[in-house]
Amino acid sequence: xxxxxxxxxxxxxxxxxxxxxxxxxxxxxxxxxxxxxxxxxxxxxxxxxxxxxxxxxxxxxxxxxxxxxxxxxxxxxxxxxxxxxxxxxxxxxxxxxxxxxxxxxxxxxxxxxxxxxxxxxxxxxxxxxxxxxxxxxxxxxxxxxxxxxxxxxxxxxxxxxxxxxxxxxxxxxxxxxxxxxxxxxxxxxxxxxxxxxxxxxxxxxxxxxxxxxxxxxxxxxxxxxxxxxxxxxxxxxxxxxxxxxxxxxxxxxxxxxxxxxxxxxxxxxxxxxxxxxxxxxxxxxxxxxxxxxxxxxxxxxxxxxxxxxxxxxxxxxxxxxxxxxxxxx
Amino acid sequence: xxxxxxxxxxxxxxxxxxxxxxxxxxxxxxxxxxxxxxxxxxxxxxxxxxxxxxxxxxxxxxxxxxxxxxxxxxxxxxxxxxxxxxxxxxxxxxxxxxxxxxxxxxxxxxxxxxxxxxxxxxxxxxxxxxxxxxxxxxxxxxxxxxxxxxxxxxxxxxxxxxxxxxxxxxxxxxxxxxxxxxxxxxxxxxxxxxxxxxxxxxxxxxxxxxxxxxxxxxxxxxxxxxxxxxxxxxxxxxxxxxxxxxxxxxxxxxxxxxxxxxxxxxxxxxxxxxxxxxxxxxxxxxxxxxxxxxxx
Numbered sequence: 038x039x040x041x042x043x044x045x046x047x048x049x050x051x052x053x054x055x056x057x058x059x060x061x062x063x064x065x066x067x068x069x070x071x072x073x074x075x076x077x078x079x080x081x082x083x084x085x086x087x088x089x090x091x092x093x094x095x096x097x098x099x100x101x102x103x104x105x106x107x108x109x110x111x112x113x114x115x116x117x118x119x120x121x122x123x124x125x126x127x128x129x130x131x132x133x134x135x136x137x138x139x140x141x142x143x144x145x146x147x148x149x150x151x152x153x154x155x156x157x158x159x160x161x162x163x164x165x166x167x168x169x170x171x172x173x174x175x176x177x178x179x180x181x182x183x184x185x186x187x188x189x190x191x192x193x194x195x196x197x198x199x200x201x202x203x204x205x206x207x208x209x210x211x212x213x214x215x216x217x218x219x220x221x222x223x224x225x226x227x228x229x230x231x232x233x234x235x236x237x238x239x240x241x242x243x244x245x246x247x248x249x250x251x252x253x254x255x256x257x258x259x260x261x262x263x264x265x266x267x268x269x270x271x272x273x274x275x276x277x278x279x280x281x282x283x284x285x286x287x288x289x290x291x292x293x294x295x296x297x298x299x300x301x302x303x304x305x306x307x308x309x310x311x312x313x314x315x316x317x318x319x320x321x322x323x324x325x326x327x328x329x330x331x332x333x334x335x336x337x338x339x340x341x342x343x344x345x346x347x348x349x350x351x352x353x354x355x356x357x358x359x360x361x362x363x364x365x366x
Numbered sequence: 367x368x369x370x371x372x373x374x375x376x377x378x379x380x381x382x383x384x385x386x387x388x389x390x391x392x393x394x395x396x397x398x399x400x401x402x403x404x405x406x407x408x409x410x411x412x413x414x415x416x417x418x419x420x421x422x423x424x425x426x427x428x429x430x431x432x433x434x435x436x437x438x439x440x441x442x443x444x445x446x447x448x449x450x451x452x453x454x455x456x457x458x459x460x461x462x463x464x465x466x467x468x469x470x471x472x473x474x475x476x477x478x479x480x481x482x483x484x485x486x487x488x489x490x491x492x493x494x495x496x497x498x499x500x501x502x503x504x505x506x507x508x509x510x511x512x513x514x515x516x517x518x519x520x521x522x523x524x525x526x527x528x529x530x531x532x533x534x535x536x537x538x539x540x541x542x543x544x545x546x547x548x549x550x551x552x553x554x555x556x557x558x559x560x561x562x563x564x565x566x567x568x569x570x571x572x573x574x575x576x577x578x579x580x581x582x583x584x585x586x587x588x589x590x591x592x593x594x595x596x597x598x599x600x601x602x603x604x605x606x607x608x609x610x611x612x613x614x615x616x617x618x619x620x621x622x623x624x625x626x627x628x629x630x631x632x633x634x635x636x637x638x639x640x641x642x643x644x645x646x647x648x649x650x651x652x653x654x655x656x657x658x659x660x661x662x
Contacts, residue, residue: 065655099464102464102468103468104464104467104468104653105653124470127468127469127470128470130468132464132465132468134461134464134465136461137461138457138460138461138462138463138465139460139462140381140385140460140462142384142385142388142389143381143384143385147381147384151377151380151381152465152469154376154377154380155376155377155378155466155469155470155471156469156470157470199465
């Protein structure tokens with residue numbers, strides 16, 4: 038058993054994907070929470086998990102945290118099968134739920150020491166880790182304060198330190214920024230960047246989409262228990278948004294009708310609208326070469342263009358699209 | 367040294383003892399407990415004031431001892447559920463349960479830690495009352511063996527009630543629910559079974575044998591009643607016990623053995639507690655969805 042555990046443990050860290058799920062299914066009674074989910078989180082990435090409420094994000098994260106078992110499919114963390122070796126997986130996973138539980142009468146450092154000891158981190162190493170983590174989350178001066186007296190933002194940071202106490206390679210963060218004020222969110226973002234620099238793989242679900250787009254390297258879009266798309270952020274956005282929105286500003290409003298006419302007659306350009314006199318918005322199909330060609334065409338017509346900007350859409354667009362699709366279903 | 371997987375002492379015990387013993391509440395409960403027993407002891411002694419003939423002193427000591435024992439058991443009936451019924455439901459209520467389950471602690475480790483920490487405070491109360499109990503030696507009438515027997519009954523009672531409260535705690539999401547159910551269970555297995563036993567002992571037609579009236583044996587259910595077990599361990603003035611003959615059982619666990627009823631109670635308490643321990647650990651391991659408090 039020990040030999041087997043050592044073999045499994047040595048396999049950890051050699052995989053391309055820190056998290057690999059194939060065909061996972063999970064039902065609660067008659068309710069199907071996760072239908073047939075396959076996702077791949079590259080090692081060292083910050084992976085944003087996007088989807089509407091009830092899509093199956095928390096169920097997936099709880100399964101990865103070994104809090105529940107999948108009904109079917111394969112779930113691996115750092116190359117270790119969760120169903121076969123849940124205890125080993127816990128070595129590699131730090132889990133932060135979307136709520137923060139506190140113990141009365143425990144100080145900040147006692148709180149971390151308790152979880153460190155519960156993870157089997159022994160004395161001297163634990164003391165060192167507690168000090169380093171308090172510094173990372175900027176709570177060193179609060180180390181003797183009772184946990185219950187901390188602000189929500191501080192508690193979230195302490196929660197992050199808690200899930201790092203056994204130095205896991207993978208962090209599972211379920212809505213870590215919920216209820217945080219803008220400053221606390223910025224602090225959290227900075228901490229996550231530091232963690233990425235420390236080669237941690239971070240799976241983060243959040244409804245605060247602009248922040249996800251800014252901090253994530255990869256995203257997975259989930260709806261009704263299935264992944265709709267996943268991969269590098271730009272690629273997923275490009276794949277899920279229909280075409281590119283083009284913003285053009287002219288020097289002179291008088292040229293707007295002519296520019297609109299020229300755009301409408303150009304192949305691949307749809308839905309041209311004139312806004313605020315000298316501004317035009319249009320949808321265009323095609324890649325960057327098509328855009329460059331269009332710009333050359335407009336300049337060739339002698340139109341005085343001061344702004345030519347493409348907007349490939351955002352996570353919000355994707356999120357709304359996914360929600361709309363869900364409602365249509 | 368604190369070890370997550372320590373067999374005897376783990377991080378849960380360490381944390382629980384640290385938080386339970388911290389603050390004014392534990393001291394207040396300890397002082398209140400001693401105050402109640404102290405006032406009862408004084409009240410019994412005041413009642414005994416007056417010229418005493420030979421033998422009356424030992425009778426006073428015996429009476430003091432019996433009253434103290436019964437009140438200590440009644441206190442245990444209330445204090446033990448209060449200290450263990452919130453152990454797991456409290457973790458769920460304050461949303462720390464999942465955080466504990468993703469650590470290296472096994473389900474056995476968690477349940478063991480909760481049990482030991484919950485019982486530790488009860489042991490402190492019981493052994494803290496020993497000086498009061500030693501008052502009876504000033505009067506005589508009670509042998510050290512008698513105190514040993516009754517303390518074994520106290521410990522078995524604490525184990526049985528503590529483990530059953532912990533099991534109820536694992537079955538509930540809210541502290542209030544586990545507290546109420548645990549107290550009802552504690553009263554049911556002590557006072558409830560006691561009353562039921564008395565009801566069964568009322569013969570519709572008295573039977574007489576060659577040596578006088580025949581006293582039927584107590585119902586087997588009485589063997590899990592801590593109150594009846596205590597009465598079977600308390601000495602009387604004739605050198606026997608309060609329950610005398612009916613405090614002995616002759617068929618225990620399917621075997622023809624004779625043992626005092628309190629002995630059978632202690633064995634049953636250990637057996638039932640062991641089964642409840644395993645069931646609680648299984649509940650902790652599986653953590654059914656209906657026991658979850660947070661969203662999906």
